[in-house]
Structure formats: structure tokens, C-alpha cells
Amino acid sequence: MMEIKVVKTEAPKAKYDPAKVPFGTSFTDHMFLMEYDEEQGWHDARIEPYHNLNLDPGTMVFHYAGEIFEGLKAYRAPDGSVQMFRPQENFARMNRSAERLCLPQFDEALALEGLKQLVALDADWVPSVEGQSLYIRPVMIGTDIDIALHGIHKALFYIITCPVSAYYSSGLQPVELLIEMEDVRAVRGGTGFTKCGGNYAAATRAGERAAAKGYSQVLWVDGVERKYVEEGGGMNVMFVMDGKLVTPELNGSILPGITRKSILEMARSWGMEVEERKVSVEELWEGCKSGTVQEAFMCGTAAVVTPIGGFAKDGETVLVNGKTVGEVTRRVYENLTGIQWGKVEDPFGWMVKVK
Numbered sequence: 001m002m003e004i005k006v007v008k009t010e011a012p013k014a015k016y017d018p019a020k021v022p023f024g025t026s027f028t029d030h031m032f033l034m035e036y037d038e039e040q041g042w043h044d045a046r047i048e049p050y051h052n053l054n055l056d057p058g059t060m061v062f063h064y065a066g067e068i069f070e071g072l073k074a075y076r077a078p079d080g081s082v083q084m085f086r087p088q089e090n091f092a093r094m095n096r097s098a099e100r101l102c103l104p105q106f107d108e109a110l111a112l113e114g115l116k117q118l119v120a121l122d123a124d125w126v127p128s129v130e131g132q133s134l135y136i137r138p139v140m141i142g143t144d145i146d147i148a149l150h151g152i153h154k155a156l157f158y159i160i161t162c163p164v165s166a167y168y169s170s171g172l173q174p175v176e177l178l179i180e181m182e183d184v185r186a187v188r189g190g191t192g193f194t195k196c197g198g199n200y201a202a203a204t205r206a207g208e209r210a211a212a213k214g215y216s217q218v219l220w221v222d223g224v225e226r227k228y229v230e231e232g233g234g235m236n237v238m239f240v241m242d243g244k245l246v247t248p249e250l251n252g253s254i255l256p257g258i259t260r261k262s263i264l265e266m267a268r269s270w271g272m273e274v275e276e277r278k279v280s281v282e283e284l285w286e287g288c289k290s291g292t293v294q295e296a297f298m299c300g301t302a303a304v305v306t307p308i309g310g311f312a313k314d315g316e317t318v319l320v321n322g323k324t325v326g327e328v329t330r331r332v333y334e335n336l337t338g339i340q341w342g343k344v345e346d347p348f349g350w351m352v353k354v355k
């Protein structure tokens with residue numbers, strides 16, 4: 001494995017105020033980097049003091065969006081140790097994203113080792129306050145200085161981290177989603193299954209329109225038939241229907257969420273019946289009215305679990321479970337966050353100890 005060189009900062013930043021932890025704006029002292037070119041492959045793996053990137057205005061990522069990223073977290077356990085949630089899954093998904101966007105494949109074991117060393121070095125930044133964690137953002141960008149349209153021959157991989165509080169300050173409270181029938185997040189054959197910035201940029205307009213109408217996020221439907229539920233804003237979506245845990249099947253346009261995967265595995269371990277299948281907007285709407293849709297929630301790294309209290313379309317609204325947090329939703333949230341923060345036994349071997 002390539003050696004990872006470490007240069008420690010000589011000017012540590014002032015630590016954050018635990019009572020005022022923002023989400024995603026206060027970065028730690030160090031970052032991990034490595035570079036790629038076709039002659040050398042990946043090289044110069046290193047941890048350095050956090051710094052600005054020096055990129056030419058002609059760098060390809062600015063012109064053709066050759067960029068992918070991931071998001072995961074490190075947690076402070078009750079015994080003071082630091083652990084990460086399923087980082088191997090993030091790097092495996094990142095390589096799948098890289099293949100789709102013609103970015104170079106990387107050594108996942110090397111990336112994991114670099115991440116472990118980075119988090120261990122900045123372990124003092126991992127919050128001890130309940131509900132707070134260290135957010136980890138691996139990124140890869142194409143760095144050819146060339147505005148001709150062609151494949152990517154040079155790349156930069158880096159990881160930055162930042163302490164974060166809960167994504168939603170209101171906590172585990174149901175939100176309402178606006179069913180989006182105009183804009184499309186992704187289509188099969190496109191980049192919907194990858195975690196690339198373009199997907200999120202294209203989704204922003206609908207989200208802003210929903211927010212202006214008082215909704216927390218949108219509920220995306222498929223881009224072909226415009227009738228099947230796909231995702232909720234920037235997260236996967238799940239429903240409890242007649243006692244079963246139901247989620248839209250992965251079809252190439254839905255992000256294969258790691259929180260999604262973990263919840264399905266956890267529910268199956270409880271003996272709960274799980275279905276991954278198409279769910280139409282009509283089935284969802286009528287199920288909310290009749291009560292066959294008993295619970296609904298979104299899931300993802302940032303917020304973990306967000307209960308859904310209702311859906312809106314065409315000026316009408318239907319509520320879910322009386323706009324209260326359901327039993328399954330609460331159990332999923334409490335067990336998953338309990339494992340992540342080391343308060344509940346991890347029977348799956350998901351957590352990776354750092355320090």
C-alpha cells in the first residue's frame with residue numbers, strides 16, 4: 001500500500017462552540033489528498049493542514065462537471081472512542097460513481113486507511129454532545145487543464161471533515177413533502193445512481209419552489225412514466241404499508257443509499273417483511289387516505305431518519321399517521337443512531353473503530 005505522508009498543522013484552529021455547531025461550514029485542521037495521472041496512477045497520498053485548492057480556471061471540473069463525492073460520519077461513543085459508520089460502503093459506491101463519470105478507480109483500502117489516519121489526527125474535533133458528529137466528505141474531481149471535451153486524464157481525490165449538529169434543528173418531527181411533477185431528478189441510463197454534484201444542482205430548483213410554498217422537500221417521481229415514487233429530496237424514502245417496510249426498487253435512477261441499505265438489513269433482522277418494488281403516486285396517495293400507508297420516512301447520512309407527516313400535490317394534502325412519528329420509524333431511528341453512537345450493540349459489524 002502507498003505510504004501516506006503526514007504534515008501536521010503548526011497553527012491549529014480555534015475549536016468550535018459545542019452550543020453553536022453549524023452544519024457544514026466549520027472545517028477541521030487537516031485534509032487527506034492524493035493525485036492521479038495516466039503515467040503515474042494514484043500518487044502522493046498525504047495528510048496536510050486544511051488549505052485552499054489552487055486550480056487553473058481552465059480545469060475541466062469547472063466546465064464539464066467531472067466530480068463525485070460521498071458523505072459519511074464519525075461518532076464519539078460513550079467510552080470516548082471514535083468510530084465511523086460503514087466507510088467501506090461509501091468508498092465502494094464512490095468507485096461506482098467514478099466509473100460512470102469516467103473518473104479513475106482508486107484503491108478503497110488506501111482511501112480507508114487515509115480516512116482513519118485523518119479522523120484520528122483530528123479526533124479532538126469529534127463532538128461529545130449527543131446528536132452531534134463529525135461529517136466526512138470525500139471528493140474526486142477531474143483536473144485536466146483543458147476545455148476540449150474528452151475523458152479525464154488527471155484527477156484529485158481529497159477528504160475534508162467538519163463537526164455538525166443535527167441536520168434538522170427540530171429533531172425527529174414529521175415534515176410535509178410536495179410531490180414534484182414538473183422537474184426530474186434523474187432517468188435510467190443517466191447518473192441518478194451516482195453521487196455527483198450535477199444531480200444535486202439539477203434538483204435545487206424544485207426544492208426551492210417547494211420551500212417557498214412551506215414544504216421541507218420534494219418527493220421525486222420517475223422521469224419516464226412520471227408516475228412512480230423515487231426519492232424524497234436528497235434522501236431515500238420508505239413506507240410502512242400493511243405492516244411491511246416498502247421502498248422504491250433500485251432501477252438506475254435512484255441513489256443506492258447506505259442508510260437505506262442498513263435500514264433494510266436491520267428490518268429483516270427483526271423479522272419484518274421488506275419489499276423493494278415500484279410504488280406509484282396513486283398507490284401512495286390512496287394508501288394515505290385509506291390508512292394502508294401507516295408510516296413514511298426519508299433516510300440518509302445527514303439526517304439519518306426524517307418522518308414524513310404528509311404529501312401535497314395539485315393543491316391537496318394527505319396526512320400520514322395523523323402527522324405523528326410512527327412506531328417503526330422511531331424504532332429504526334433509535335436503533336440505527338444507537339449503533340452509530342455506540343449506545344446499542346452493533347450485531348452487524350457496521351462500525352469501524354478509529355481511536
